[in-house]
Amino acid sequence: MSLTISQVRKSFPGPGGGIGQEVLRGVDLTVEAGEFVSFIGHSGCGKSTLLNIVGGLTSATSGTVEVDGVRVSGPGPDRAMVFQNYSLLPRLSLLDNVRHAARAARPQRKAALNDEIVERYLGAVGLWEHRHKKPAAVSGGMQQRTAVARAFAVSPRILLLDEPFGALDALTRARLQLQLIDLWQDESETETVLMVTHGIDEAIILADRIVVMGNPPGPSVTDIIPVNLSRPRDRAAIVDEPAYRLVQERLMALLTAEAADAA
Amino acid sequence: MTVLETESPPADSRKPGRRPTDADGPVVAPAPSSALGRRMRALASSGAWALVGVAVVVALWSMVAVFSPHLPTPLEALASLSGMLRYPFYDAGPNDKGVGLLLLLSLQRVFVGFALAAAVGVPLGFLIGTSPRAWKAANPVMQILRPVSPLAWFPIGLVALSSSPNAAVFVIFITALWPIVVNTAAGASSVPRDHRNVARVFQFGRMAYVRHVLVPHTLPEIVTGLRLSMGIAWMVIVAAEMLASGATGIGSFVWESYNTADLAGVTAAIVLIGFVGVALDSAFLRIGRRVALEEVTV
Amino acid sequence: MDRRGFLRVVGGAALTPFVGGLLSACGAPPGTKTSDGGADGVGGGGGTRKVRLGFIALTDCASVVMAKELGYFAERDLDVTVEKQANWAATRDNLLTGEIDGAHCLFGMPFSVATGIGGNRSTDLRIAMMLNNNGQAITLNKDFASVGYGDLAKAKAALAAKTPTLAMTFPGGTHDLWLRYWLKAAKVDEKALKIITIPPPQMVANMKVGAMDGYCVGEPWGAVAAREGIGFTHLNTQDIWKHHPEKALVVNQKFATERGEVLQDLMAAVLKASAWLEDKTNLAKASEVIGGPAYVNAPATEIAGRLGGTYDLGVGLGERTYDEDYMRFSREGLVNAPRRAHAIWFMAQYRRLGLLAEDPPFQQLADTLILRGAYEQAAEAAQVAVPDDDMAPFNVRLDEATFDPTDPQEEVKRP
Numbered sequence: 001m002s003l004t005i006s007q008v009r010k011s012f013p014g015p016g017g018g019i020g021q022e023v024l025r026g027v028d029l030t031v032e033a034g035e036f037v038s039f040i041g042h043s044g045c046g047k048s049t050l051l052n053i054v055g056g057l058t059s060a061t062s063g064t065v066e067v068d069g070v071r072v073s074g075p076g077p078d079r080a081m082v083f084q085n086y087s088l089l090p091r092l093s094l095l096d097n098v099r100h101a102a103r104a105a106r107p108q109r110k111a112a113l114n115d116e117i118v119e120r121y122l123g124a125v126g127l128w129e130h131r132h133k134k135p136a137a138v139s140g141g142m143q144q145r146t147a148v149a150r151a152f153a154v155s156p157r158i159l160l161l162d163e164p165f166g167a168l169d170a171l172t173r174a175r176l177q178l179q180l181i182d183l184w185q186d187e188s189e190t191e192t193v194l195m196v197t198h199g200i201d202e203a204i205i206l207a208d209r210i211v212v213m214g215n216p217p218g219p220s221v222t223d224i225i226p227v228n229l230s231r232p233r234d235r236a237a238i239v240d241e242p243a244y245r246l247v248q249e250r251l252m253a254l255l256t257a258e259a260a261d262a263a
Numbered sequence: 264m265t266v267l268e269t270e271s272p273p274a275d276s277r278k279p280g281r282r283p284t285d286a287d288g289p290v291v292a293p294a295p296s297s298a299l300g301r302r303m304r305a306l307a308s309s310g311a312w313a314l315v316g317v318a319v320v321v322a323l324w325s326m327v328a329v330f331s332p333h334l335p336t337p338l339e340a341l342a343s344l345s346g347m348l349r350y351p352f353y354d355a356g357p358n359d360k361g362v363g364l365l366l367l368l369s370l371q372r373v374f375v376g377f378a379l380a381a382a383v384g385v386p387l388g389f390l391i392g393t394s395p396r397a398w399k400a401a402n403p404v405m406q407i408l409r410p411v412s413p414l415a416w417f418p419i420g421l422v423a424l425s426s427s428p429n430a431a432v433f434v435i436f437i438t439a440l441w442p443i444v445v446n447t448a449a450g451a452s453s454v455p456r457d458h459r460n461v462a463r464v465f466q467f468g469r470m471a472y473v474r475h476v477l478v479p480h481t482l483p484e485i486v487t488g489l490r491l492s493m494g495i496a497w498m499v500i501v502a503a504e505m506l507a508s509g510a511t512g513i514g515s516f517v518w519e520s521y522n523t524a525d526l527a528g529v530t531a532a533i534v535l536i537g538f539v540g541v542a543l544d545s546a547f548l549r550i551g552r553r554v555a556l557e558e559v560t561v
Numbered sequence: 562m563d564r565r566g567f568l569r570v571v572g573g574a575a576l577t578p579f580v581g582g583l584l585s586a587c588g589a590p591p592g593t594k595t596s597d598g599g600a601d602g603v604g605g606g607g608g609t610r611k612v613r614l615g616f617i618a619l620t621d622c623a624s625v626v627m628a629k630e631l632g633y634f635a636e637r638d639l640d641v642t643v644e645k646q647a648n649w650a651a652t653r654d655n656l657l658t659g660e661i662d663g664a665h666c667l668f669g670m671p672f673s674v675a676t677g678i679g680g681n682r683s684t685d686l687r688i689a690m691m692l693n694n695n696g697q698a699i700t701l702n703k704d705f706a707s708v709g710y711g712d713l714a715k716a717k718a719a720l721a722a723k724t725p726t727l728a729m730t731f732p733g734g735t736h737d738l739w740l741r742y743w744l745k746a747a748k749v750d751e752k753a754l755k756i757i758t759i760p761p762p763q764m765v766a767n768m769k770v771g772a773m774d775g776y777c778v779g780e781p782w783g784a785v786a787a788r789e790g791i792g793f794t795h796l797n798t799q800d801i802w803k804h805h806p807e808k809a810l811v812v813n814q815k816f817a818t819e820r821g822e823v824l825q826d827l828m829a830a831v832l833k834a835s836a837w838l839e840d841k842t843n844l845a846k847a848s849e850v851i852g853g854p855a856y857v858n859a860p861a862t863e864i865a866g867r868l869g870g871t872y873d874l875g876v877g878l879g880e881r882t883y884d885e886d887y888m889r890f891s892r893e894g895l896v897n898a899p900r901r902a903h904a905i906w907f908m909a910q911y912r913r914l915g916l917l918a919e920d921p922p923f924q925q926l927a928d929t930l931i932l933r934g935a936y937e938q939a940a941e942a943a944q945v946a947v948p949d950d951d952m953a954p955f956n957v958r959l960d961e962a963t964f965d966p967t968d969p970q971e972e973v974k975r976p
Contacts, residue, residue: 057463081464087457090556091479100475101465136556154465333657333681358755418766425770506763515757522650522758523732524680 001068001157001191003031003054008063010049023049025220026063029211033191036184038203040196040251041213042258046220047196048162050213054194055081055160067158077105080156084163086143088135094146095131098122102153114153121149124187125179141172148180152188159184161195165202174235177206181232200251204244205233212254222254335527344531360511362532366539369504369512372428373496376435380492384440385485388447393477398448405441413438413499417506428510431503438499439492446488450481482554490547497540609820610639612827615646615655615664618857619761619779620864621693621808622665623847624890628834630850637826645856648760649731650679656813657685662820663827665692666811668899669907671930673733676911676921685814688899688931690828690939692808692835695799696867696888697736698783699743700792701775702768706876711796713747720747725774726755728764733916735807738907739798740777741914746960751915768792779807780888784863787875794874799886801959804895806903817932828939835890835897836945844869894945899936901927902952902966909969923969 008027014020023046031037039047052058054065056075065072067079088097099118106114122128125145127138135143144164151159161180165173184193197203203210207227214222228243238244321337328336335343351363360368390397413434420433454477462472504514505521513532520528612634616622626643628634634641644661646652653674655661667673671688674680701708701716708715729736737756744751759767761782767773769791776782777798786792798805810831817824837843848865851857857864866873870887873880889896904927911917933951940947954965964972 055464057460075464075466077466081460083457083460085457087461089458089461089475089479092475100467100471101461104467104471105465107468150465355752358757421766421770421772425772427767427772511755519732519758523678524650524653524674526681 001033003029003158003192003194004064004066005029005031005050005054006064006066008050008053008060008065010046010053010058011061022216024053024060025216027220029221029224031192031194035209036193036195036207038195038197038207038210039213040198040200040203040210040255041222042215042255044215045213045258047213050220051081051160051162051194051196054158055079057081077154078157080105080151080154080159082144082147082151082159082161082164084166086135086140086147088143088146088150090135093132093134094127094138094142095122097135097146098150098153101150105154117155118149118153121152121183121187122146124152124183125149139172141168141176144168144176145179148176148183152183152190155188156190158192158194159190161193163196163198166198173202177202181206185231200248200255203251204229204247205235205238210247210251212251214258222258223250225250333526335530339527340530340534343525343527344534347528347531347535362513362516362535365511365513365516366535368510369500369514370539372432372504372510372512373435373493373500376432376500377439377489377493377496379432379436380439380443380496381489383436384443384488384492385447388444388485388488389451389477389481391444392448392451392453392481398452405444408437409441414502414506417503421507427507431500431507431510431514434503435496435499439496442491442495443485443488446484446491447481450484451477454480483551483556486547486551486554490544490551493543493547494540497536497543501536610823612639612641612663612816612823613661614641614643615652615661615666616643616856617646617649617652617665619665619808620781620851620857620868621696621779621888622856623838623851623868624692624831624835625665625810626851626856627837627847628830631834631837633830633833634827637830639823639826639830641827641830649734653680653686653731656811657683659813659815662816663689663810663812663824665808667731667734667736668806668809668903669734669738670731671811672904672907672911672921672926673731675926675930676733676908676917678733678911678916679731684926684929686811686930687814687817688809688904689812689817689824690810690831690897690936691806691899692810692831692890692897694804694807694889694892694896695797695883695886697739697777697779697798697807698794699740699775699777699796699798700764700768700783700786701795702771702773702792703790703876704771705774705795706793706878708795710794710874710878710881711800713743716743716795717747717749720749720754720774723774724754726757726767726772727774728757728759728767728776728778730758730761730778732758733911735805736777736779737916738910738914739801739805741916742910742957743777743796743801743959745914765789765791780867781857781859781864784867784873785859787873788863790876793876793878794872794881797872797881797883799883802957803886804889804892806900809899812932817935821935824935825939825942828936829943832891832894832897832939832943832945838890839892841869891945894940895948897936897940897945898948898951899931899933900951900953901931901933902950902955902964904931905966905969906955906964906972909964909972912969912973913975920970920973 005027008024009022010024011022012020023044027050029037039050041047049058053060054072056072056079059073072079088094092100095118098121099114102114102118103109103111119128122131125148127142127145127149130138130142135146138146148164165176168176180193184190195206204227210225210227212222212225213220225247227247229238229241324337328334347362351361353361354364387401391401392398416434416437417430420430420437421427424430424433458476458480461467462476467475500512501514501517504510504512505518513536517529517532520526520532614625616625629641629643646655646664649667649670652661652664652666653670656664656666657680666686668688668691670679671684671686674686675682675684705716705719708719727740729740731737740756741751744754761778764773764776764778765782765785768776768786769789775792775795783794783797787794798807810828812824838847845861845865848861848868852859852861852864868888870883871880872882891897901924905923908917908921908923908926912920937947952966954963956963962972962975
């Protein structure tokens with residue numbers, strides 16, 4: 001399975017109706033099956049917009065996104081999203097949140113099979129015994145885990161995450177990062193993960209490649225950095241590895257340069 | 264009151280573990296008491312202040328009554344009221360009924376008109392809130408009709424429905440309609456972007472969207488609209504019945520009292536109408552509280 | 562806010578929004594208080610020759626209105642404003658507060674107010690003179706057309722078939738009494754029907770949509786219903802009691818005692834207008850004038866017929882003419898003398914028809930509330946004959962009853 005993004009541009013209309021900002025100015029990227037790609041950059045670089053286009057929430061002004069040669073024209077069960085704000089429906093229990101979403105995205109699935117899959121993923125994120133609670137009754141971390149379970153329950157080929165752990169404290173974030181890798185590699189058939197993040201460490205620990213995005217007027221994709229660290233990656237140990245350091249320095253350099261340019 | 268420095272933070276400090284400072288304002292050491300005791304004290308406090316408010320009104324009223332000899336004094340109104348409440352449900356024919364019966368008759372009309380308004384207004388509100396075209400079509404009409412006094416609708420209702428009591432119900436309907444429509448539409452059009460994105464990404468069908476996203480989100484606003492409508496409906500029924508004197512109820516009672524210059528009766532009726540209004544409003548407030556969403560804590 | 566202000570708000574606002582929208586014939590909103598401008602805005606005590614008179618939009622306001630329009634007030638150096646009232650209750654309240662000095666008013670109102678039926682037992686309302694006899698009618702819904710004119714038995718049968726709603730204008734007023742007297746004569750069970758108080762335009766509106774079974778009110782509302790085919794005239798009040806007292810010039814006690822000479826001039830002008838209305842050749846002009854939007858606001862043709870005694874009864878019942886007992890304003894003074902016997906009859910009917918639980922002081926109220934002395938003085942000055950039947954017995958033709966004012970109990974007890 002390959003995801004091909006070619007020459008994607010995106011502009012939002014300006015206040016008078018004319019061309020406003022050009023948020024994406026020609027993005028080219030090919031992602032192979034089995035890859036975990038992180039997107040990193042300052043606010044306004046268009047990383048969330050790119051994710052939304054891949055997910056089918058927005059359409060590109062020009063350029064194409066193709067999954068195995070098929071153009072993406074809207075949302076689909078092959079691509080599931082996890083949002084920054086968890087976005088659980090507040091009046092549904094955790095179980096119902098996952099169940100209804102999975103049902104809606106995969107209507108052909110039999111109800112029994114759906115329930116099985118839902119149970120598996122809620123269990124995998126450790127929330128099965130909390131399944132009847134409403135989102136307001138559980139912590140932020142638990143809500144996000146539910147959102148992750150929800151996305152996986154759709155059995156997507158591509159998982160899209162938009163700064164999923166940004167609102168959580170460091171400890172919870174670390175746990176969820178591990179859980180995410182676990183689910184991706186061992187518990188599901190999801191092949192590809194695209195994740196937007198603000199955190200350099202997070203990007204390096206999780207990704208196979210890191211796409212650095214830039215603000216106008218420069219190119220949208222500033223650089224694509226491979227991460228040659230073997231998995232499983234132990235957070236404590238990995239920090240000392242030279243390969244880690246190299247990538248970290250490169251990222252810092254690129255991002256500070258961006259900041260300096262913008263100033 | 265002085266600022267007390269305590270070793271452990273009192274119940275009302277902002278963050279756990281933070282010691283109170285002058286910036287917090289006066290701090291009182293918490294009294295050792297049960298939840299029930301606290302509640303009773305709170306109730307007594309609001310009760311006491313309510314009595315103060317009532318006492319002020321009664322005092323003002325008495326003063327005015329001194330200068331206007333034909334205005335009933337609070338005592339006269341009270342006498343009239345207790346007379347009315349003695350046999351509240353007697354029924355001596357179509358011209359002569361107890362005040363309890365009259366209130367029930369009026370409430371009946373209110374509920375019918377209100378139910379119709381809800382049945383029409385909630386779906387209409389959803390439609391207008393979710394469809395920009397429907398909004399553009401309906402909004403100008405709504406803006407024109409909304410400020411029209413309910414009483415001006417009465418002649419139209421009378422001719423359309425050929426019956427005085429039904430015309431009163433129509434007046435209730437047309438007046439109660441707008442708050443329901445407006446509030447429902449406001450709720451329906453304000454579904455948070457996040458929820459809509461969820462529905463889109465996971466490809467919720469129309470039914471699933473309505474059931475799991477739209478309606479749950481709009482529910483509190485619907486109840487608000489219903490509550491406002493009920494308040495207006497109750498207010499309007501009295502005036503509508505004064506016009507539709509073929510409709511027996513508390514309004515026609517006020518009208519007859521006016522005709523026979525029984526101002527004590529009018530004031531007694533005012534008190535009763537007020538209490539019933541408060542009861543209706545409280546009922547809806549309760550429903551509203553049940554339907555309201557707890558704050559999402561991160 | 563003092564009582565005047567309080568009641569002005571209540572009285573004036575009572576029906577403003579409704580009537581304005583309803584009948585095209587009823588133009589000026591009933592909330593308006595002046596039909597000619599120039600009111601000082603300060604109660605009746607503005608200038609000593611200034612008088613504010615209220616009226617209700619009925620044909621029998623003619624003598625008061627024509628006195629104004631023909632300049633009879635002016636030629637006596639009276640500055641009179643004739644102000645349309647919203648309803649009888651408003652008239653009552655405005656008289657009691659002094660907002661108006663006098664009014665074209667129901668003969669029964671002072672007694673109704675004094676006994677507590679239609680008021681708070683004030684004895685402030687006084688009758689200076691009578692304005693008219695006859696000219697009111699009981700109109701029934703066209704659905705009752707088979708009842709025909711004046712057939713009490715048929716009326717009883719028709720009313721017994723449902724719980725009818727009947728309307729009159731003011732509790733204890735003239736229309737209320739004609740209605741109840743008729744019901745009693747027809748032996749209808751009053752407990753089985755609804756009698757409500759509503760202003761005349763609402764009566765017609767309700768009957769039009771089939772929500773009203775019958776009403777008793779003054780012309781032209783009987784003619785309106787007949788002409789529009791929504792109802793018919795079942796019984797004219799002159800066929801209940803020939804030459805019955807109807808509207809009176811009612812003044813408040815303050816005006817009567819403090820401005821007695823003004824009252825005298827007022828009455829002289831009204832007596833002159835009453836005599837003018839006796840001449841049938843003047844009736845066409847009268848209909849034109851009172852039909853205008855400032856007054857009754859109805860087509861002159863609707864007013865003129867019955868004013869002159871020719872009644873189209875409606876629903877194909879044909880015509881009925883009166884040579885003598887149509888709406889009369891003078892009858893050479895026989896109309897205008899207020900009689901205490903009539904007052905006592907009214908109060909006896911309050912007892913008999915169940916409006917009062919206890920006997921009122923019949924003679925005392927009749928003596929107090931009728932300004933007999935003032936009237937006789939004014940009549941003499943105007944050279945109008947004063948009949949001597951103030952306390953004489955009389956007949957009520959509907960049920961062939963004779964009333965003796967010295968023994969009201971007999972009437973009270975009569976079934």
